[in-house]
Amino acid sequence: MKPPRLKVNIEKRLATFKLFVQLEVGAEILVLFGPSGAGKTQTLNAIAGLMTPDAGEITLDGTIFFQSSGVRRRNPALNLPARKRHVGYVFQQYALFPHLSALENVSYALWRQPRARERAEALLERMRLAELANRYPHELSGGQQQRVAIARALAMEPRVLLLDEPFSALDSEIRKQLHQDLLRLQSEAELIVIYVTHNLEDAFTVGHRLAVVRNGRIEQIGAPRDVYPPTTNPLVMEMRLAKESPTR
Amino acid sequence: MNWSALRLSLQVTIVATIILFVIGLTLGVLLARFRVRGQIVIETIIFLPLVLPPSVIGYILLLTLGRGSPIVEWFHFNLLFTWQAAAIASAVVGLPLMVQSARAAIAGVDQVLENAARTLGSSELEILWRVTLPLAKRGVIAGLILGAARALGEFGATLMVAGNIPGQTQTLPLAIYDAVQARRYEQAQMMVIVMTAVAFLGLWCVRQLERPLYKRKASVRS
Numbered sequence: 283m284k285p286p287r288l289k290v291n292i293e294k295r296l297a298t299f300k301l302f303v304q305l306e307v308g309a310e311i312l313v314l315f316g317p318s319g320a321g322k323t324q325t326l327n328a329i330a331g332l333m334t335p336d337a338g339e340i341t342l343d344g345t346i347f348f349q350s351s352g353v354r355r356r357n358p359a360l361n362l363p364a365r366k367r368h369v370g371y372v373f374q375q376y377a378l379f380p381h382l383s384a385l386e387n388v389s390y391a392l393w394r395q396p397r398a399r400e401r402a403e404a405l406l407e408r409m410r411l412a413e414l415a416n417r418y419p420h421e422l423s424g425g426q427q428q429r430v431a432i433a434r435a436l437a438m439e440p441r442v443l444l445l446d447e448p449f450s451a452l453d454s455e456i457r458k459q460l461h462q463d464l465l466r467l468q469s470e471a472e473l474i475v476i477y478v479t480h481n482l483e484d485a486f487t488v489g490h491r492l493a494v495v496r497n498g499r500i501e502q503i504g505a506p507r508d509v510y511p512p513t514t515n516p517l518v519m520e521m522r523l524a525k526e527s528p529t530r
Numbered sequence: 531m532n533w534s535a536l537r538l539s540l541q542v543t544i545v546a547t548i549i550l551f552v553i554g555l556t557l558g559v560l561l562a563r564f565r566v567r568g569q570i571v572i573e574t575i576i577f578l579p580l581v582l583p584p585s586v587i588g589y590i591l592l593l594t595l596g597r598g599s600p601i602v603e604w605f606h607f608n609l610l611f612t613w614q615a616a617a618i619a620s621a622v623v624g625l626p627l628m629v630q631s632a633r634a635a636i637a638g639v640d641q642v643l644e645n646a647a648r649t650l651g652s653s654e655l656e657i658l659w660r661v662t663l664p665l666a667k668r669g670v671i672a673g674l675i676l677g678a679a680r681a682l683g684e685f686g687a688t689l690m691v692a693g694n695i696p697g698q699t700q701t702l703p704l705a706i707y708d709a710v711q712a713r714r715y716e717q718a719q720m721m722v723i724v725m726t727a728v729a730f731l732g733l734w735c736v737r738q739l740e741r742p743l744y745k746r747k748a749s750v751r752s
Contacts, residue, residue, distance in 0.1 A: 330649050331648070331649070332645050332648065332649070363648075364645075364648040364649050365649075365650075365652055365653060366651075368651065369649060370649070371645075371646065371649040373642055373645075373646060375642065377642045377643055377645075377646040379646075379647075379661060380643075380665065380744040381664045381665055381744070390647070390650050390660075391650040391651050393660075418744070419744075420744045434650070435649075435650075437650075438650065438651060
C-alpha cells in the first residue's frame with residue numbers, strides 16, 4: 283500500500299452524538315461501514331467542504347482543506363471552500379442536474395475549459411454510456427444515473443472520490459458490475475476512494491480496507507479479513523480466501 | 531377603443547414587469563436562501579401591498595416620490611403625475627405576487643444539487659445561474675406573469691400618484707372608469723373585454739407552468 287495521503291482528524295458536535303473521526307487514506311478504496319446515522323455522510327461532507335468541523339484538521343498531500351484555530355495556534359481557522367477542494371462526490375440519490383443531459387451533467391465542471399465536450403464524451407465512453415449522452419436523468423435507469431454521477435465527479439480529475447451509499451438502491455447484478463467499474467477506475471487513476479455503505483455485503487466485497495463506524499467513532503479499521511467476524515463455516519472461509527487472494 | 535390608454539397601459543406594464551423581475555427575483559433569492567434578523571418584518575413589509583387599500587399605497591408613494599422626499603431631492607427629478615410614477619405604483623402592487631412565487635420556486639430546488647455544484651467547482655453566483663434559476667424557472671415566470679397581470683390592472687394607487695391625464699397617465703383601468711362616468715358604455719365594454727381576455731390568458735399560462743417539469747417516465751425505470 284502507498285503512503286497515506288488524505289489525513290482526516292476532526293471533531294463535530296451533532297444533534298444526537300459527537301463525531302470524532304481519525305483517518306489516513308492512500309490510493310485505495312476505504313469502506314466506511316456502519317448503521318445509518320453513525321456519522322458516515324457527515325464525514326464525507328467534512329472532507330468535501332460541505333460541513334465545517336468544530337475542531338481538527340483535514341489535509342490532502344500537504345494541501346490544507348481545514349484547520350481549526352486550535353491547531354493553528356491563535357490564527358483564525360482555515361477552511362478551503364468546497365469549490366476549491368476538487369473532491370469528487372457521488373451523492374446518495376445521484377443528485378444529477380435534472381435540466382441537463384447526461385453529457386451536459388458530465389461536462390458541468392469543465393465549463394469554460396478547452397475541449398470540454400470531447401473530454402465529457404470520453405468519460406461517458408469509459409462508463410459505457412456513450413449512446414445515452416443526450417438522455418436526461420429522468421430518462422435513465424438508476425444504474426445508468428449512477429454511472430453518469432461517477433463520470434461527472436471524475437470530470438475534474440479529482441485525487442479523491444467520495445461515494446455515499448452509491449449503489450444501495452440498485453439490484454445486486456448491477457451493483458456487482460459497478461463495483462468492478464469502481465475498482466478499475468480506482469487503480470487506473472490511483473484515486474483515494476472513500477465508500478460509505480450500510481450494506482454488509484458491499485462492505486466486505488468492495489474495499490481494500492474497511493472501517494466500522496458507530497455513534498460517530500471508528501470502532502475498528504483494517505483489511506476486511508481482519509474485521510470479519512470469526513467464522514467456522516467452511517464455505518464462507520473458502521469464499522473469503524477466493525476473494526482476497528487476487529487483491530494487492 | 532381608447533388606443534392611447536391601451537398604449538400607455540402596455541408601456542406602464544412593461545416597465546413595471548422589468549422592475550418586478552429585477553427586484554422581485556433578487557428578493558426571492560435572498561428570502562429563500564438566507565435567514566437574517568428581522569426577516570419576518572422585511573417579509574411583512576413586502577407583502578403589505580397585497581392587503582392594503584390602494585389609497586394607502588398611493589399615499590405612501592406620494593410621500594416617497596413627492597416633493598421633499600430624500601429620493602426626489604437626491605435625483606432632482608419629479609416623478610409625480612408621469613407615466614413612470616404609474617409604473618412604480620404598478621410594480622409595488624405586483625411585487626408580493628412575484629416574490630412569493632419566486633421564493634417558493636427557489637426554496638423548492640433541492641439543496642443537494644447545489645452542494646453537488648459546489649463540489650464541482652462552482653461559485654455561489656455560478657450555482658444560482660447554472661443550477662438554481664434554471665430549475666426554478668417555471669415558478670419565477672409564473673410569478674412574473676401574476677405580477678404583470680396585477681400591474682396591468684392597477685387603479686387606485688396609479689390614480690393618486692400619476693393622476694388621470696388622458697394621453698399621458700390614463701391607463702386602461704382609469705379610462706374604463708372615465709368612460710363609465712361619461713356614459714360611454716360601448717367604449718368601456720370594449721376595454722373591459724380586452725382586460726378580461728388578457729387576465730384570463732395570463733392565469734391560463736400560470737396554470738400551465740404549475741405542471742411538473744421533469745416527470746419520470748415509468749417505462750424506462752429499472
